[in-house]
Amino acid sequence: MLDKPASALRLRERLLDSERLMEETGCYDGITELTLRNQDPLKFETLHTKLRAYCVSAREMARRISASPGVREVGEMVVAIYTPEGDAIALSNGIMVHVHTMSRFIKWMIKNNYEENPKIREGDIFANNDAFIGTVQVPDVMDVVPIFHEGTLVGWAGAVCHELEAGGITPGGDVCLAQERFTEGLFVCAEKIGENDEIRRDYVIRCERNLRMPIYWVLDEKAKVASCMDMRESVKQLISEIGLDYWMKVSKEFIEEGRRAQLARTRQLTVPGIYRGHTFYGHVTAGKPGFQLLGDPDWLYNIPIEMEITTDGKITMDFEGTQPWGYHSMNCTPAGMDGGMFVTLTQHMNFEGLVNDGAWMATELKLPHGTWTNPDNEMVATATSWALLLPAYGVFQRLLSRGFVARGFVEEAFVGQVNSPMIEMGGESQYGTPFGMAHFECAAAGSGALAIADGLDTAYVGWNPESDMGNIEVWEQSMPMVYIGRSIVPNSGGAGKYRGGCSFVSTWLTNKTSHLRLHTSEHSSRVFDNGGMCGGYPAPTCQKHRAVRNSNIHELAAKGQPLAHAPGIDPHVSDYEKNIGGDHVVVEGPYITAPHKSGDIFSHSYNGGGGYGDVLERDPIKTAWDVENGYLTREAAIQIFGIVLKDDADGYPVADIDATVERRAAMRKERLAKAIPVSDWIAAERGRVEKADFAPEVKKMYASAIKLSSRFTRDFSDFWNVDAKSIFIPGAKP
Amino acid sequence: MTSYSKEVLADLAAGQLPWPQTKRIMSAYKDDDRFFKMIAVYQDRVAWKDPILLPVSDHLFICQSGDERITRCECGHSFGDYRKNWKLKAAIIVRNTEQALREIYPNSDIPDPRWMEIREFICPKCGTMHEVEAAAPGYPIVHDFEPDLEGFYRDWLGKPL
Numbered sequence: 001m002l003d004k005p006a007s008a009l010r011l012r013e014r015l016l017d018s019e020r021l022m023e024e025t026g027c028y029d030g031i032t033e034l035t036l037r038n039q040d041p042l043k044f045e046t047l048h049t050k051l052r053a054y055c056v057s058a059r060e061m062a063r064r065i066s067a068s069p070g071v072r073e074v075g076e077m078v079v080a081i082y083t084p085e086g087d088a089i090a091l092s093n094g095i096m097v098h099v100h101t102m103s104r105f106i107k108w109m110i111k112n113n114y115e116e117n118p119k120i121r122e123g124d125i126f127a128n129n130d131a132f133i134g135t136v137q138v139p140d141v142m143d144v145v146p147i148f149h150e151g152t153l154v155g156w157a158g159a160v161c162h163e164l165e166a167g168g169i170t171p172g173g174d175v176c177l178a179q180e181r182f183t184e185g186l187f188v189c190a191e192k193i194g195e196n197d198e199i200r201r202d203y204v205i206r207c208e209r210n211l212r213m214p215i216y217w218v219l220d221e222k223a224k225v226a227s228c229m230d231m232r233e234s235v236k237q238l239i240s241e242i243g244l245d246y247w248m249k250v251s252k253e254f255i256e257e258g259r260r261a262q263l264a265r266t267r268q269l270t271v272p273g274i275y276r277g278h279t280f281y282g283h284v285t286a287g288k289p290g291f292q293l294l295g296d297p298d299w300l301y302n303i304p305i306e307m308e309i310t311t312d313g314k315i316t317m318d319f320e321g322t323q324p325w326g327y328h329s330m331n332c333t334p335a336g337m338d339g340g341m342f343v344t345l346t347q348h349m350n351f352e353g354l355v356n357d358g359a360w361m362a363t364e365l366k367l368p369h370g371t372w373t374n375p376d377n378e379m380v381a382t383a384t385s386w387a388l389l390l391p392a393y394g395v396f397q398r399l400l401s402r403g404f405v406a407r408g409f410v411e412e413a414f415v416g417q418v419n420s421p422m423i424e425m426g427g428e429s430q431y432g433t434p435f436g437m438a439h440f441e442c443a444a445a446g447s448g449a450l451a452i453a454d455g456l457d458t459a460y461v462g463w464n465p466e467s468d469m470g471n472i473e474v475w476e477q478s479m480p481m482v483y484i485g486r487s488i489v490p491n492s493g494g495a496g497k498y499r500g501g502c503s504f505v506s507t508w509l510t511n512k513t514s515h516l517r518l519h520t521s522e523h524s525s526r527v528f529d530n531g532g533m534c535g536g537y538p539a540p541t542c543q544k545h546r547a548v549r550n551s552n553i554h555e556l557a558a559k560g561q562p563l564a565h566a567p568g569i570d571p572h573v574s575d576y577e578k579n580i581g582g583d584h585v586v587v588e589g590p591y592i593t594a595p596h597k598s599g600d601i602f603s604h605s606y607n608g609g610g611g612y613g614d615v616l617e618r619d620p621i622k623t624a625w626d627v628e629n630g631y632l633t634r635e636a637a638i639q640i641f642g643i644v645l646k647d648d649a650d651g652y653p654v655a656d657i658d659a660t661v662e663r664r665a666a667m668r669k670e671r672l673a674k675a676i677p678v679s680d681w682i683a684a685e686r687g688r689v690e691k692a693d694f695a696p697e698v699k700k701m702y703a704s705a706i707k708l709s710s711r712f713t714r715d716f717s718d719f720w721n722v723d724a725k726s727i728f729i730p731g732a733k734p
Numbered sequence: 735m736t737s738y739s740k741e742v743l744a745d746l747a748a749g750q751l752p753w754p755q756t757k758r759i760m761s762a763y764k765d766d767d768r769f770f771k772m773i774a775v776y777q778d779r780v781a782w783k784d785p786i787l788l789p790v791s792d793h794l795f796i797c798q799s800g801d802e803r804i805t806r807c808e809c810g811h812s813f814g815d816y817r818k819n820w821k822l823k824a825a826i827i828v829r830n831t832e833q834a835l836r837e838i839y840p841n842s843d844i845p846d847p848r849w850m851e852i853r854e855f856i857c858p859k860c861g862t863m864h865e866v867e868a869a870a871p872g873y874p875i876v877h878d879f880e881p882d883l884e885g886f887y888r889d890w891l892g893k894p895l
Contacts, residue, residue, distance in 0.1 A: 267890055268764055271788065273881035280870060282849050300849055302870065311882065311889040352763070402879055406788055408772030410747050411760050451792075452749040452756065491841055497792070498749065525843075527850040528868040534792040535863040537852070540842030569841040588843075613792050614863040619749075635840045668861040675825035675856045678875070682822075689872050695848040698870050719874035 011110045011120070011153065015085040028087070028361055031256040036249055047242070048254055048354050051090035054234040055079050058159075059092040062227035067219035068164050069478055070440040073470035076162035079227050081235060082106055082144075084153050088357040089251045095464050096346045097339035098160040100360050102142050104134030104335045106156055109190050118192045122148040125194030125225055127203075129166075130187055131382045136336035138184045138383055139163040139173025139438070141217065143193075143224040147232045149239050154247060157231035159224035164438045167211045168383060170290075171426020171436030176521035176590055178329040178381035179294045185383075186210045186217075193221075197229060212426055212436030258358025263313035265349050266362070269412065270403030272311045277395040278304040281388055281419075282527035282697070283330070284589035291592065295327025300527065300697040301372070302705060303392050304712070307399045317341065317396060318366040321712035324704050325375035329521070332385035337365055337373050340393040347465050348400055348414065370708060386463065387522040390419040391529040393462060397448070398533050398610075405451055405534070415448025415455065415500065417462025418530040418539065418607040421523035427595055430480035430512035437478055441486075441606075442522075444469035446493050446501030448609030449536060454622075455493055455501030455609045457631065469504075480513035481602070484553075485565030489543070489605055491636045496536030496611020497618050502631050503606040505543070505566050507576075509553060510600040517595045518602055520545065525589035536611030543605030545591040546574050551582035551601050567603055569633055576601065615641050616664050620655035627653045642667045682720075689720045692727050703728040736765040743768070744775045769891065782810045787895070788886070790879055793862050794820065798895075803883070809860035819877035821865065825858040830871065 021030030037044040059079045063072055070076040078094035086106030091099045105128045114120055128134060129141040144158040166185030168175030178184045186207065193203040199221055207221075208214045239247045286297035304321040325331045332340075338360065345359050367374035372388055397416030404412040420443070426436035444467050447460035460467045472483045485507035493500030510516050528538035546567055556563055556579075568575035577584050580601065587593065596602065620643045626632040627645060634653065637643045644659035692699055706713045706728050716724040725732040738746075738759065745751040746759065765771075773786050776795060780786070784797040784806070793808040796816040805813040805820040813820035829835050830851035835844045838852070853867040853875070867876065887895045 268766075271881050272885050272890070273879065273883075275879055276876050277878065278869065278873070278876060280850060280868070282845070300870065302873070304876075311885045402790075405792075406790060406879070406881065408743075408768045408789070409764065410772075411756060452746060452751075453753075489842075491839070495838060526846040527870070528845055528852075531868055532866050535865055537838055537866050538868045540839045540844065542843035542845055544843050571836075571841050571843065616863070633841060639840060640838055671827065671854075671856060671863070672825070672858070672861045675827050675854075675858070675861075677858070678822050678824050678826045678855070681826050681828065682875075685872070692872075694871055695846075698849060698872065701870065702872065716874055720872075 011084060011115055012113060015107060015110050018085050028256040028259055028358060029252045031253060034253050034257055036253050037257060044250065044253070047250060048090060050238065051081055054231050055081060055090055055092035058227035058230040059094055061230060062159065062223035065219065065223035065226055066161065068161065068216040069470055069474050070164050070438065071161050071220060071223065073474055074440040074443045074464065074468050075466040076440060076464060077160065079157070079159040079231060081231055082156040082158060083251055083255070084155055086110065086156065087255050089254050090356060093466065095160065095162065097136060097343040097463055098140060098142060100342045100357060101134045101136060101140070101335045101339045102144065102158040102160060103357055104338070105142055105190060106144055106158070108133045112190070120146050120153065122146065123196040124192055125199060126190065127188045127193045127221070128190045130189045131333040131335055131385070132378045133190050134335045135160070136332070136339050136382070136389070137174065137385050138166045138168065138187065141188065141220070143221065143228060145225070145228040145232055147235050149236060149244055154239065154244065155235060155251065157228040157235070159227045161220040161224055163220060164216045165211050165213045165436035170424065170519045171212055171517060172424025172438040172519065174386070174422055174424060174438060174521045175383040176329055176519050177290055177292070177592065178383040179292050179327045180381055181379050184381055194225065199225060212434050254354055255356050255358040258354045258356040259361045260358070261353035262345070262350065262359040262362035265353070266309060266313040266315060269349065269407055269409055270309055270400065271406040272309045275307040275309070275399040275402055276305070277399050278302060279391040279395050279529055279531055280527040281391055281524045281529050284525050285592070288592040289594065298697055299326065299328065300701045301388060302701055303388065303395065305392065305395045305399065307396070309403065314362060314364065316364040316366065319371065319373045320366065320368050321705050321709045322368065322371050322373060323701065324370055324708055325372045325377065325380050329381040329383040330385060330387040331372045331375050331380045331382050332389050333382055334365070334367055334374050336382065336385050336389060337367055340389045341365060343463060344393050344396055347462070348397060368708060384521040387419065387524070390417060390462060390522065391524070393417065394419070394448070394530060398531060401451070401533060410451045413451035415533050415536065415610040415612055417447065417460070418445045418609045419522055419524055419541070420445045420461045420607060421520055421604070423518065423520050423604045425479060425516060425518050427515040427517045428480070428513050439475060439479065441469040441475065441506065443467050445606045446503040446539070446608035448530065449494070449496055449498040449500050449612035451534070451612055452498070454498045457488065457502045458504045460501065480511050480516055481508035482511045483507070484509050484563065484601070487566045488630050489608070490569055490630055490633045492540060492608035494530065494532045494537045494539040494609060494611035495615045495636070495640045496532055497613025497615065498536070498611065499618070500530070500532070500539045500609035500611050503608040505603055505605040507565055507601065507603040510596045510598050510602065512598055514597045515595050516597065518591055520591040520604060523590050530607055530610050532610035533612050535614040537615070538610050539608040541607060542588070545587040546576055546603045547585040547587070547596070548576050548580050548582040548601040549585060549596065551580050551599055553580055553601060554599065556580065576603070616667060618643065620657060620660050624653045624655045638663070686720055686722070690722055690727065699728060736763045737767055738765055738771070740771055740774055743771050744778070747772065747775055780808050782806070788881055788883060790881070791864055794864055796881070796883065807857045807860060807862060807864070809857060809862065811857050811859035816883070817880065819875065821855045821875050824855040824864065827854040827856065828852070829854070
């Protein structure tokens with residue numbers, strides 16, 4: 001029973017008290033009964049709706065102050081209202097990954113005694129982008145302001161924007177070449193950056209002198225502070241209407257209600273038990289210019305996940321068996337992992353009820369110490385943590401979806417998010433000024449398939465549910481490149497009864513600059529990282545980068561001759577090579593090379609999602625429509641799906657149903673003829689395992705997983721009936 | 735309480751419900767009677783009589799077969815005790831060459847087969863492809879799902895097995 005008025009205790013004591021009560025009662029802040037909701041449910045619900053409206057309204061206002069097309073166009077921002085102890089009560093739409101990472105930031109300040117020094121006072125502004133304090137990566141800059149009522153701290157308002165430039169070793173925000181913290185850019189480590197509702201001038205000067213394009217960061221700070229002040233004033237007005245005691249009680253009941261709702265939804269939508277899945281991430285940097293030699297050049301990471309749903313509805317995700325942290329930018333902190341969990345839950349389960357930190361409290365993450373999920377070294381880089389985070393939470397979505405299928409809620413099963421490769425750039429802009437920028441059209445990739453329909457084409461990523469690629473013209477204003485093509489990549493969704501959503505490719509002409517550095521990140525090559533489900537194939541992932549240096553495109557255009565606007569569908573020779581003269585360059589994996597200049601051409605592809613179900617069950621009529629519209633090729637229709645197409649009188653593809661039935665029967669027979677019993681395959685493959693007859697990167701992956709995890713070692717050894725340690729770590733004791 | 739007819743749920747599961755109606759179902763409160771109705775939909779779909787206890791994939795079900803609970807393909811083929819990994823009783827095709835991968839990815843760049851292979855798990859009787867794994871060579875076959883069947887029926891459905 002809650003009976004705690006606004007406390008005169010110091011914040012740190014209140015936070016520790018709240019954690020103790022949760023430990024003792026299992027309920028948030030010891031709230032074992034939702035008294036206020038039971039007394040007047042309408043008032044309870046209305047108040048939460050008001051808080052949510054405050055957040056949404058503040059975010060929309062702030063987006064119009066921001067300078068960044070990432071925030072204005074794509075919506076890379078979120079705002080939320082917190083309890084004095086830093087637990088989220090209500091949040092806006094947007095990049096919800098940061099609702100709980102911001103909670104960690106507030107709690108970190110409280111636990112580090114900020115009440116004493118630098119003090120927490122009315123009108124103060126605090127900022128942070130240190131992932132070991134509470135965020136995901138350096139470009140995620142968060143601002144919070146305390147909310148006081150008659151001298152008592154009664155809550156916090158917080159806002160996060162993803163900055164397009166962070167001042168790191170490579171321009172942009174996701175600094176792909178960072179190998180240690182010291183190369184990631186401008187850190188703001190839980191600092192007081194303003195007083196009396198004004199951002200300090202010395203802080204702005206620091207930003208101006210450490211960023212290639214400070215206008216994004218500085219104006220976004222103003223946008224965030226404005227949204228925080230807007231929420232703060234709304235909450236203060238609300239408290240004057242409902243009374244301070246009621247506010248202090250109801251704000252915490254909201255969170256406990258959210259926790260209970262999450263448990264109830266899990267019991268309603270899934271099936272208890274153990275769920276398992278894995279994905280991989282493979283990265284190639286050997287020999288690339290600018291790559292530092294601190295760490296190994298090429299990486300293969302395994303990401304196994306075991307999810308347990310207990311009969312009380314609690315979800316636990318265990319990452320044991322994954323890889324150690326490394327000298328690269330793809331490490332993640334527990335804050336980032338929390339954020340991944342939170343954003344996935346809000347999109348996949350929290351579609352009704354009160355969404356807040358309560359949902360997070362109904363879950364648990366097991367992040368093994370020393371791995372990329374929980375580095376035991378605070379000096380590691382986390383600039384491109386999404387590279388491993390996204391595939392990992394793609395697995396989580398598939399595991400949840402397996403629960404939805406088992407429970408009969410097929411309409412909720414969603415193969416989910418994809419890893420979304422990103423392009424960043426810097427150098428000299430078309431205006432002759434220094435610039436650095438991340439391009440956020442990657443916010444619109446192809447999603448995984450649903451269990452009842454194809455995935456979303458160019459319309460979904462997990463990290464920003466709004467998934468807007470932004471207008472071409474706006475991006476062109478910010479970078480010295482102009483679009484000469486943006487088009488669907490055929491067959492880019494994973495094949496299946498329902499295919500994954502297709503991705504797109506952009507082609508640009510470098511314009512009005514003699515110095516344009518282009519880099520890409522979150523780009524897995526050599527392995528699939530976006531899996532399928534229930535017989536669906538993974539989406540293709542290794543889209544190479546293609547550039548034409550010193551192109552003759554201006555001459556071709558002047559003569560009115562055909563250009564190339566996309567790579568085309570020949571995997572061996574691109575349309576650029578067929579149509580455009582110049583020095584053609586093809587790069588695998590992340591793009592790290594010398595600067596470009598006016599007249600050069602560059603193309604970058606995004607990912608599609610995994611498929612669902614057996615390819616031989618795909619609808620032939622829908623496939624004909626897909627071929628007509630460029631989502632699938634004729635070759636894929638017949639080769640993968642067994643669908644025979646013919647042309648109608650107008651030359652459009654139509655399905656030949658009889659011929660399709662015949663071909664599919666033959667393909668099924670062929671499948672059965674080629675397949676062998678799994679037991680035979682295991683017996684044959686064991687010899688290869690015993691000899692560790694694998695590529696060096698694969699052997700290294702097994703060795704590091706075995707060093708870190710006794711469970712992985714046991715599972716591997718049991719499966720193959722071998723001693724994994726002696727195979728991969730010569731000289732190790734069995 | 736929200737509730738749908740068996741016919742509507744059969745169309746939903748078959749992907750044949752019009753999108754506006756599907757979207758309404760997605761947006762509405764969830765129907766508490768969904769599980770047993772969907773079981774009835776699936777039971778109509780299969781040719782065998784053993785009662786379905788739980789769907790585990792698109793065409794795989796745990797069913798009561800005499801005294802045993804087994805994982806069974808829609809065609810009737812048994813993969814044995816539901817607590818064991820059904821994949822170990824399946825047939826498999828492994829794509830670990832450029833040529834084999836290119837059959838599924840005709841125009842895309844493809845992974846390095848020394849780093850990653852595709853494993854297709856197939857019903858040895860009807861040829862349905864039940865699951866596809868993408869894994870590094872040598873990676874153990876994963877046991878996707880071990881449901882707590884007894885706990886589910888007892889605590890969540892209120893109808894012990």
